[in-house]
Every structure is written in C-alpha cells, then in structure tokens.
Amino acid sequence: MGVFEDLKARGLIAQLTNEDSIRELMNSGGATFYIGYDATADSLHVGHYLQLATSARLQQAGNKPIVLLGGGTTMVGDPSGRNDMRKIMTREIINHNAECFKKQMAKFIDFKKPGAVMADNADWLLDLNYVSFLREVGIHFSVNRMLAAECYKSRLEDGLTFFELNYMIMQSYDFAVLHDKYGCNMQCGGDDQWSNILGGIDLVRRMYGDEVYGATFSLLTTSEGKKMGKSQSGAIWLDPNKTPPYDFFQYWRNVEDADVMRCLKMLTFLPVEQIDEEFGKLEGKDLNRAKETLAYELTKTVHGEEEANKALAAAKQVFESAGVSDDMPTKEIADADFENDMIGLLDLLVKTDIAPSKAEARRLVEQGGIILGDIKVEDAKATVGKDLFDNGFVIVKKGKKNFYKVVLK
C-alpha cells in the first residue's frame, strides 16, 4: 500500500486536482509539496498538527515537504470561510509567532532530510513593487472568478474588502515562487484552502506553463461537523505552557464515541489495519480503550513519551482509583493566605485559580460541584483549616472531571 492509499484509508484526503497523477507522484516520492501556515497565534494548534502530521507521512514516503510560514500573508489575513475580517496584526507579533511556530514544527518534520525546506513568504511578499506585481501577477486573475469562489460566499453578503481579496493572489504567488525556487509541484492544505490552492495552480500554469497539483486534507471535525481542537477555554495548543500535557491528554480522552475512530486514523501514526483490528469493533464503554490509546498516542507524538506516560498515569489514578498522583494538575496556596490557620473555602478556590471569581466559586459550591478531600462541601461560608492539608496538600475536585492537588506553600 502506498502512502496515497494510506492517506485515503485514514480519511485524510478531501479534494484532489488530479487523482491519478497525484497518486503516482506521492507514491513514487516525487512530490515536492508545500503547506502554508499563517502565524496567527504564538503556538500551533491541533489543526496545524493535522497538516504537519500528514506532511510527515508524506515525507516518510520520500516526498519533500516545504513548510511555508506566512510572515507576509498573515499581514493581510485569509478571508476564506470567515464572516468577519481578521484582526490586523503588527509585524512584531507576526514575527514572534513565526518564531514560535518554527520551534514546534521541527518536532514533526525532519528538516535534515534533503529537500525539506522551511521558507517564509515575508521574504518575497513584503518588498514587492505594487505596480509591477499587478502587471506580472495581477493580470492573471479574474475578479469574476475569484468572487465566485465558495470560500467568499459568506463574505459577499457581509462585505469583503479589496485588501482581503488580495490574499488569494498572494498565496497563489507563493506557489509560483516556490515552484520556481524549489521545484514545488504540489500544494496541500486544509479543505478550506481549496480555492486558494486552485488559484496558485492556475497562476503557475499561466506564468510558467507547468502543470502542478493540489490536494486538500479533511478538516478535523466532529461527527456533527463542528471543528475539533477547541475547548471551552479556547484552542488546544501544542505548546505545553498554553495547554499542559495533562489537559491535552484529557481533551482526547474525552472525545465523543462517534469521533474516536476518525481521530485515531487521522491523527495517530498507528497503522490503519491495527486501528481497525483493535478498535473497529468496539462498542459502548469499551470505546474507552480506544480513547485512551488516542490520547496516549497523540500526547506521545506531541509532548514525548515521558509526558504521555505521566498524563496516562495521572488520569488513571485520578479517575479509576480516586487516588493521588504526582502528575495531576497542581495548584499552590501560600501560607500567608491563612488567618489563624484557616482560610475561607471561596478564597481558597479563587486564590488557586480553580474558580475565576468568588461569585463563580460560590455557585460551584452551592451547586455541589466542589469536593474537598472526600467531603462534598455545599456551604459557601465554610472555612478550610490547615490541618486538612495532610502531607501538605489536599485534593480539590471541581465538577466530575477536574481534579487539582492544592499544595500548601
């Protein structure tokens, strides 16, 4: 089975410009493909991971990946599929973000292998001369056709600025530059990038007369079509400082039944046959085994084996034996916060960031959402004595799934 068939089996392939040619190209290792990443935040998230992991699969099959940082395109912002304009970001922030991206990306793509390249479109976009760019590149674009693109549909109702309309042209130009510079012959991306990719393919043909290809990968969505990788507290980041490995692990441990198989196939590097064999027939609560594997495998590739083991062990102890683990999320409370060796429960919750405000803390307590040690506390006026901190800590449970070890400092 070639890498193309593997990607297909994993459900990663969404759209292709030319299936036969692309299969041939990918399977023979002849693809020099690029995926662009706009530096919109200071950490990669799960959506990026999916693209990077897929790139890694292709690289392992001998294809050459080009990772393109969008230092230039981020200055404009991609309007595809959005119904509002992106916030305009400063050069400094974009540069900082791009630096953060670079560090994280090296984990997934092997840049030491020949042909693997990291580029930044700031290098050719920012110093363009407006008029000559229009004459050389702009001339190849039909506004009529651009506006007909699916990705602008919602924007045509709410308004689309000329500024943003140029995004597609910039991205298309990227492809042309990479084609010229590195012999790039394929662009990949999320399925929302289809229009932009087609633009690039067209441009390369018009400028160089060369045939290049485009492929989009399925977006990671739940069975209900909602984007995955977002939690109530925001995106799931790959940066351990923004999303601790334990939280990362828990996110995947808690995916819905209907999504486990797809996630396993799309995100982990376990062989498809193994996934099907081991988990394909599971039903009901047995699916928990699949979820555990998903969480473990993903944490392992993103944060390393050691962190994955820790997260798995912590989760097991906390959930299965109601025990204490050194690796469970820890919060600190200062000795100075106590008065006569006592502290109000609400103060404790707020000071440890378990609850964002006292009102919220009160609500939690009154609704029975707080368990201290093994006592459910429902009195908001309760106070906590230092003596409760056996061995210097106490376990606070917020809701059913959030466990914290509060350490007395």
Next chain:
RNA sequence: GGGGAGAUUCCCGAGCGGCCAAAGGGGGCAGACUGUAAAUCUGUUGCAUUAUUGCUACGAUGGUUCGAAUCCAUCUCUCCCCA
C-alpha cells in the same frame, strides 16, 4: 459622492424613559443519569457582599431629565441600495 439601516452582556438576538444586570436561543459551568461518551432533564451564567445593597455594563463623548440601553447632538465603525 448620494440615499437608507445598524452598533446590546461569550455568540445570535429582543428591549414602552423608570418594574433592565437587560426577554429568548446558542454556548459555557454545575447537578441527576452514565462509560472520564452522547442524548435527556434540572439549576446556573457581570463583579463584590449576601439579609439588604453597592459598583461596572447596552459603540465613543457630551447633553436633556428627579431618572436613559431607551430622547438629543457630535464622533467612530459596519452593512445595504444608487453612482
């Protein structure tokens, strides 16, 4: 450039000058039920104190009024139609 509509709490979206911390929905959080799942049901959802209440909030700034999210003026931004 001309004409019109609008800016409300996390999001969408109601809102007679006092009864508006603001309907309703979504989302979130918590409880019940469960499998660390889903669906369902219940409660809750600005901050601070809870007995009362205080403070901050309805694009921005001023004004009218005993009293404004609601009226007036100016400004900023957005959308629609025409050119």
